[in-house]
Amino acid sequence: MPLTAWASRLLPADPARRRLAVFLGSALLLLVLPLVAQGFGNAWVRILDTALLYVLLALGLNIVVGYAGLLDLGYVAFYAVGAYMFALLASPHLFETFPAIAALLPNGLHTPIWLVLPLGAALAALAGVMLGAPVLRLRGDYLAIVTLGFGEIIRVFMNNLDAPLNLTNGPKGLSGIDPLRVFGLNLGRPLELGGYTLSSVTLYYYLFLLMAVLSVIVCVRLEKSRIGRAWMAMREDEIAAKAMGLNVRNLKLLAFGMGATFGGVAGVLFAAFQGFVSPESFSLHESVLIVAMVVLGGLGHLPGVVVGAVLLAALPEVLRYVAGPLQALTGGRLDAAILRQLMVALAMIGIMLLRPRGLWPAPEHGQPAPPRPDPAALPPVAAKPGSPP
C-alpha cells in the first residue's frame, strides 16, 4: 500500500512519539474539521454533529451489547427518555398545557443544562435498570425480542400520551425547545470571534465532540476496570462467571443502566440540537441502525464502534447529494432516505457475510486457545489397551 507507506514515512520512527504524533494530528483534525466544513455550508457541519451523536449512542450500546453481551434492540427508548425529558423541561409545552405550571413559573420553563444533563442521564439509567430487571433471566434472541418490544411500548406511549393528559403532544411532537447554554454561551446563536463567525452547528459540534471524547475516555477506563472485565467474562460464559463469584444480576443491571445513561445524555443533546422531538425520531429503525453501527464496526472494540457509527451516520448523509440525480433518474422512487436505508440494509447483510466479527474487530476475538502444556511435562497417562505403543 503506497499510501500508508507514504504516511508512515511522515511520522517519527519512535513508537511513543509516533503515537503522540497520531494523537495530536487527529486532535487537530477533529478541531479544524467543522471550520473547514463550515466553509462548504452548515449542512456539512450538521452531518458531523449527527455523526458525533451516533458515536455517543453507539458507545453506550456497546457497553450493553459489546461488553456485557446483552443484545438490546430497544436502546432508542433511552435516547427518547433523555430527549423528551429535555423537551418537556425546556419548551413552552408544559407551560402552555398546564395552567398550574404557568402560574408557578411565569417566565416559562428554561431548565439549565447543568440540571438537565445529569437528570437526563439519571432518568435514562433508571429506565435502563427498569428494563433490565424483568429480563435478567433472558439471553440472546429472547432478550433481543423483549427489548424490541420494550422500545415499541415506549413508542406507543410517546404517540398516545396526548390525551387525556397532554404530556408528549402525541405524533405532533414537541417544538420550541431551548438551545443549550453553556456558561452563558448560547449555542443556538452564531458566535463572533475576532471577526470570524462560528455558526451554531459548529458550536454544537464542539460540545458533542467534548461529550464523545469524554465517553471514549469513560469507555476505555471501563473496559480495563474490574467491572469491564467482569462484563466480558459474563459475555463469554455466564455460568462460569457466576461460578467465579461474579454477581451476574448486578452486572447486568449495571450494564443496562450505564448504557442507558449514554443514550439519555445523547437524547438531551439531540433535543437541544434539533429544537424539536417527535416519536418518529425514536423508531425501531433507529435502534436497528445503532445496533448495526456497533456490530458492523466491531462488537466490543472501541475504535471499531466509533468507525462503524461515523460510517453509517455520515455516509448516507453524504449520499443525499448523490441522491438528487438518482431520484430524477428513477422517477422519484429512490430518494435519499430510501437510499440510506438500502445502504444500511446491504451493509448489515454484506459485512456480516464477509466479516462476521465486524470491520475492525477487537484483537482478542478469535485468538487461538493458549498452547497446551508440553505433554512430556505431564504425568504419563495409562495407555489404552490396543493403542499403538
Next chain:
Amino acid sequence: MDIFLQQIINGLVLGSIYALVALGYTMVYGIINLINFAHGEVLMVGAMVSWTVITLIGPGTLPGVLLLLIALAVAMGVCMVLNVAIERLAYRPLRDAPRLAPLITAMGVSLLLQTLAMILWKPGYKPYPTLLPNQVFHVGGAVITFTQVAILGVTALTLAGLMLLIHRSRLGRAMRATAENPRVAALMGVRPDTVIAATFAIGAALAALAGVMVASNYGSVQHAMGFLPGLKAFTAAVFGGIGNLPGAMVGGLLLGLIESLGAGYIGPLTGGVLGSHYQDIFAFIVLILVLTLRPQGLLGERVADRA
C-alpha cells in the same frame, strides 16, 4: 355482552392470522434456532404481490374468488422462492457463525425487503379491493363479515393440512428429525439443507396466505405492514412454546384474543385514560410476562436456556 362476542370474533380472526405467521417462525426456530426477523416482511411481500396481480388483471374481470385465488397462488409462489433465496444467501453461510451474525443479517434482510418494497411499490397505503362477497352475518348481536368467516375457515383447513404434512409425510418426519438433531438426522439419510429450504418455503407460503388475509381484512397494503404482525407472531410463537407447532397455533389464537379483548376493554377499565390505540402494547406485555414466568411457553417442554 355483544361487545364481548364481537371482540371474541375479531380476536379469533386476528389470532388465526398470527397463528399462520407464528408457524413459520416456530418451524425455522425449531430447526436452526434463528429468529427470522424478515418473516413479517415475507407477509408484506405476499400482500403486495397479490395486490399487484389483482391490479394487473383488474378486479371485476374475473369472479372475485377466482381472482383472489390466482393472486394468492402467485403471492405464495413468489414468497416461497424469495424465502428460500434469503435462507440460501443470508442465513446458510452463517449457520456456524456466532449467534449474533445471522440475527443481524435477518434484521438486514427485513430492512432490505421493506426498502425494496418502497422502491417497487412506492411508500403509502394502497387500497386493496374487496373480492369476497360483501355479506355480513349476525351472530347474537355481533357482526362477522364473509371475509372473516373465510379467514377462519381457510386457517383451520391450512392448519389441519400442515399438521398432516408434519406428522404423516416423509418430509414432515425429516423436518421433525432435523429439528431434534440435524447431525443425527443427516446420518439417517435426511438432507438438512433440503429440509431447511423446505421449511422456509412452507413458512413463506403460510406468511403469504396471512398477508393476503391481512390485506383483505383491512382493505389496504403498504410497505411496513409486515413488521408488527411479524413481531406479534413471534410473540405468539414464544407464548405457545417456540419450536412447538400446536403451541404456535394456540399462542396465535390466544394472543389475538388478548389483544382484541384488551383493546375493547382497556378504555372502560381505565376510565378512558388509555384507549384502544394501546392495542399494540398487549403483545409485548404478554411476551415479557411469558418469558419471565414461563420461558418455555405454554406448551413447550424444553427450558429456554439455549436462547
